[in-house]
Amino acid sequence: MTQISQPDGRVDLPDITPISGSRFFNDELAPVPVAKRTWTTYNYFALWMGMAHNIPSYALASSLIALGMDWAQALITVTLGNLIVLIPMLLNSHAGTKYGIPFPVFARAFYGVRGANVAALLRAFIACGWFGIQTWVGGEAIYILLGRLLGPVWRDAAAIGGQPWTLWLSFAVFWVVQMLIIWRGMEAVRRFENWTAPLVSVGFLILLGYVLFKAGGIGPILSEPSKLGWGPSFWKVFAPALMAMIAFWSTLSLNMPDFTRFGGSQAKQVRGQILGLPTTMTFISIVAILTTSGGALLYGQAIWDPAQLADRFSSPALVMIALVALVLATISANLAANVVSPSYDFSNAFPKRITFAVGGLITGVIGILIQPWRLYSDPNIYIFAWLGFYGGVLGAVAGVLIAGYWVVRRTKLNLAGLYLERGVYWFRAGWSWQALVATVVGAVLAVGGAYTAPGTDGPFPADGLIPFLKPLYDYSWVAGLVGGFVVYLAFSLTGSFQPKEETHEQPGQGRLGTTTLDG
Template sequence: MAVTEQTSHPDGRVELTDPEVIASSRYGNAELAPTRIPERKWTTYNYAALWMGMAHNIPSYLLAAGLVALGMNWLQAFITITLGNLIVLVPLLLNSHAGTKYGIPFPVFARAFYGVRGANFPALLRAFIACGWFGIQTWIGGQAIYTIVGELAGSSWTGASSVGGHPWTMWVSFAFFWVLQMWLIWRGIEGLRRFENWAAPLVTAAFLALMIAILVKAGGLGPILDQPSTLGWDADFWKIFAPSLMGMIAFWATLSLNMPDFTRFGKGQREQVLGQIIGLPTTMSFIALASIITTSGTVLVYGSAIWDPVELTRRFENPVVVTIGLIMAILATMSCNVAANVVSPSYDFANALPRWLNFRTAGLLTGVIGILIQPWRLISDPSIYIFVWLSFYGGLLASVAGVLIAGYWFIDRTNLALADLYLRGGRYWYSDGWNWRAVVATLFGSLLAVGGAYSNPGAGPFPEGGLIPILQPLYDYSWVVGLIAGFITYLALTRFVPARRPVTS
């Protein structure tokens, strides 16, 4: 397929001159096909609101609160989180560019470097991680619903008989929240955009209200900010700073890959770039500050750090305040979960079986897998949830991000043959649909990043000395190691063992 058979518009966006050229391809369907220019209408506000909705969630809150619980003071925790989000913004924006320019989702973008078939490797890796997150968030949302009904119904609800280690009413709450999210995803991507537009400001107001309430109880901001760090600024702090920073980066490592799923609907590069710069670092810094102040305030008010906002909301005596606060928690969880953990795997699963799955049916599959993963077990241990879960998958996905950045910006220089992303035997077919260079780069980067995975005694599934002891020191820097190793390896293999010439505009 020649590049001349795709139309480049003055603003840099590209679309197929004749969309019918890929209509009969077994590697495409209506959701995976390039978005037509008239359908690309997301504005700066839409992207800012999307990030506000995704960032304002209970796990984001727990990240900041967890750093305070580890002994950091408000400034140390704030710097760690803000720096992490500024760092992850770089690969996120680099990979977003292709979505806006070509109107393609992440798994189709990955075909340019992994091959038309090989793209299923990084796409399914990303998808199953998203399913785990979907399950975790759904369980958290179910807990909030369980608590709200308990406030209204009393002990008949909260004291229900136990099934599988939890009250049967908790399972009902979990199922209800699952169905609610499936209904939202069934409405499609435009329904999601409208939901984010009105939900995001409400969630922001809720976190502000919780912070103000604690400030009033604590006697103002001064006593909170005066609390010293138990770590200081010496070796004790720096020992946990690096793995904590990697955890902050890894929290959004998933979105640094699949933001093309959203930027494919952008009106232009300026809109998506500004929207994301406004939305991600500022929103995460805000929620970090709100979480740090609130959690630090609970030490003064209640004598110990209460880092779970659902538990904290329950401490207030007014049932109306409790109910409103928990409803906001539910909105926050749903806003993040559907956008961050359903949209991506929906495209990823549809990419693997385009003739069998579309956006909606693949979203249902995501929901089912999210239950089968048993999220109530994933979050039963905070050490496993925050450090093992985030650090491990962060290293894996970072190596994929390294391949994409090297291929798109340094090998192809942002020029892709759009139709060939969907066709057998085209430029991106490589060897039977697979590009072994990208696969080797990803595996090698992942090995260096997580091969030394270790856990403190009794705090995780890995041996104390690391899976591969010689690589243990690298695990504290898993995301950086994976990104750099994947980038350099793919660049080197492509330069010295070339498979094709880059597309020229």
């Protein structure tokens, strides 16, 4: 089947009729025509601003203060983590822009048309957890906001399941609002991101300004010493904290093709992401670190949840403005980072039965069932258990994708074959055992030694699930990435990844001749 290569390297299918009848095809998973790939540098910058400026991002940085770091240690940890995770993110983003395909379809090239569901659903269930966490903290912000307006009748309502019923109601309302937006489709998400992106910083700046004013300026905050120092106590926390920073966006490092498939060019999506992720995360981290440090001076404890910190303010007007901005920020981030991807992933599992909107609804339901209020209850669980564990698993998937796309396939894919049964990516009954084994090996190396630090609560044994792998858990994402990459590359030496058929690529817009594109 012929595919058209544009002068800028993007590839298009002139006719999707031959693949539209496949049970592995639906409109949401179809390659985006080049004419409709219109996202600009600003769209990606705004996307990252919307995704990064939210309560969990704030809590990620502020939790480092709660763990004992000073402002400099926390900022170094966050910044370094974001720069590292940007590398696999850009590598995987390339395929989305070149072929117009979402992450689960991209994964078919390496895991098989059926096997890609393993990678996609791993990513999807983690996104469901994040959706639940973001929805919980957004609902909490609504609860606090209405509590300031309605007083004790709202704040001191009868408890159900350990929480006021009004908090559960706020959680439910926040959930419904997000479902209504996602039901309108991807274009509604893009429009929402564009107009909320410049506004979401307001709430965090209000928090910072108030704390700086009350604390007597920035001097007392910057002079606050680290509780860990720069010795062994710091380095013991630094490694797993750095992996947590990477893990925070490791989900997006896999599924950025869900967004870059709409890119107007590789340059636009690369510029947008380079301008977007490091700058926006550094900004929110500085705000979070300074605000939490100042809050510790004012209130005697590091309050890492910004909604709870805002509730301490004496000015009702400031509280309301800050919380409204935080609510908008959380919706913006949650839709882009935690609903779009699993919607595609669930749709990929059952293309003819699950649409993008239905996939979003499934995400919302699982996000409740995962009980996000437990995951978010303690910084040790949030960083060391939740982020550290899933980051290692997704690192293994990223290793397979990067090895497969950049080293084995050299960025050349058979676009139509990604949708066909018994085509070039069918492997063995739709599964690539090599990719699955590489993922399992990488994941075991990464999280096999998962442990709970002494003196903290957590789900893992103190000596690690597999004791001799315990040292690797502090470097879980790196261990998973390297393990998946190396094992998949080793399998490629057997020649088992050679394509079964050829696809002809026809240069577009005046370029002469044809070339053969392998699968």
